[in-house]
Amino acid sequence: MIRVLLVGAGGMGSCHLDCWRRMDDVEIAGICDVFEGRAAEKALPGEAVFTDMDEALATLTDLDIVDIATPSYLHRELSCKSLARGIHTVCEKPLALSKEDGEAVFKTAEEAGVFFMTAQVVRFMKPYLALREMVKTSRFGNVLRARFNRLSGTPDWSWENWMMDEKKSGGVPFDLSIHDVDYIVSVFGKPDRVEKTRTVHREDGRLTDAYRADLTYGDACISAEAGWYSGKMPFSATFTVVFEQAVVSFDGAALHVYHATGESEEIDLTTDSNAISGINITSGDGYFEELSYFKRCVQTNTAPTAVPKEEVLCVLSLAEQK
Numbered sequence: 001m002i003r004v005l006l007v008g009a010g011g012m013g014s015c016h017l018d019c020w021r022r023m024d025d026v027e028i029a030g031i032c033d034v035f036e037g038r039a040a041e042k043a044l045p046g047e048a049v050f051t052d053m054d055e056a057l058a059t060l061t062d063l064d065i066v067d068i069a070t071p072s073y074l075h076r077e078l079s080c081k082s083l084a085r086g087i088h089t090v091c092e093k094p095l096a097l098s099k100e101d102g103e104a105v106f107k108t109a110e111e112a113g114v115f116f117m118t119a120q121v122v123r124f125m126k127p128y129l130a131l132r133e134m135v136k137t138s139r140f141g142n143v144l145r146a147r148f149n150r151l152s153g154t155p156d157w158s159w160e161n162w163m164m165d166e167k168k169s170g171g172v173p174f175d176l177s178i179h180d181v182d183y184i185v186s187v188f189g190k191p192d193r194v195e196k197t198r199t200v201h202r203e204d205g206r207l208t209d210a211y212r213a214d215l216t217y218g219d220a221c222i223s224a225e226a227g228w229y230s231g232k233m234p235f236s237a238t239f240t241v242v243f244e245q246a247v248v249s250f251d252g253a254a255l256h257v258y259h260a261t262g263e264s265e266e267i268d269l270t271t272d273s274n275a276i277s278g279i280n281i282t283s284g285d286g287y288f289e290e291l292s293y294f295k296r297c298v299q300t301n302t303a304p305t306a307v308p309k310e311e312v313l314c315v316l317s318l319a320e321q322k
């Protein structure tokens with residue numbers, strides 16, 4: 001049994017908890033959340049509850065994994081706490097709000113000789129795995145241009161409204177855009193050039209934060225448009241990638257290929273992603289995949305390579321560049 005401590009049981013922590021509970025070989029040793037009563041509300045009989053991570057680490061001495069799903073400004077401090085105790089740790093994105101803080105986390109993991117992974121879930125999602133394979137195999141030739149979109153109503157539901165505080169969440173560049181920029185860097189590498197535009201508007205307590213990063217690779221411009229728009233706009237994540245011999249488009253539900261020759265096809269996303277990813281993950285949803293991937297790395301004592309340090313630090317450095 002792999003024993004997990006979850007730290008932060010809000011929106012994303014609850015999603016992680018659900019994933020861990022769906023794994024046969026995982027036991028939730030404890031749940032820690034500073035919000036009085038929240039851990040208890042989520043815990044099942046036999047799962048310990050805490051409001052303080054130090055107390056949880058001092059009490060639960062046989063943990064295999066700590067999972068950090070707290071607000072982003074706490075990621076460095078809390079990840080370093082569990083890593084320094086020699087416990088494998090997975091932490092939600094963004095790893096940190098600066099490259100320097102990110103480096104400190106990896107350094108702590110290296111010094112402790114344990115595994116660390118940033119939970120960049122998009123890398124584990126099927127449409128994005130399928131696209132990665134198309135790019136890597138040049139099945140439709142080279143990429144000429146691409147656009148990734150990630151749009152949402154402004155997240156005004158977080159604990160103490162931390163997301164709306166730029167110093168705590170990093171705003172859209174760190175909180176939302178980082179999903180696509182991380183994916184782009186993981187597929188295309190470090191860009192030759194980056195240009196960014198951002199519009200932030202606050203009115204009557206409401207926030208609009210609209211951001212675009214254009215990453216240039218030779219002649220190809222790969223854009224990531226991300227925004228929190230005031231109002232109840234539903235979340236959407238889509239992409240359009242223009243290859244030499246096809247246009248590949250994901251509308252949030254289906255992945256289509258429009259061939260230059262005139263035919264079109266819908267890609268079957270229900271097949272086992274091992275076939276398309278080349279990395280060792282099985283079918284299912286992205287959150288489940290990323291956590292079960294990390295769990296398998298711990299079980300088999302294999303260093304996680306799906307979210308490499310160099311790429312995470314590159315992305316943090318791009319996000320913090322003015």
Ligand SMILES: NC(=O)c1ccc[n+]([C@@H]2O[C@H](COP(=O)([O-])OP(=O)(O)OC[C@H]3O[C@@H](n4cnc5c(N)ncnc54)[C@H](O)[C@@H]3O)[C@@H](O)[C@H]2O)c1
Pocket residue numbers: 007008009010011012013032033034035038051053069070071072074092093094119121157158159160175
């Ligand atoms: N991968 C994704 O798709 C995705 C989506 C949403 C959020 N996130 C990330 O997940 C993280 C959490 O976001 P959220 O939406 O769940 O926020 P949230 O506000 O819903 O939950 C955060 C929880 O952390 C708790 N907390 C705060 N300080 C703590 C501490 N010191 N120790 C223990 N618990 C503490 C809060 O009480 C709260 O319950 C953020 O880093 C965010 O960027 C990722």
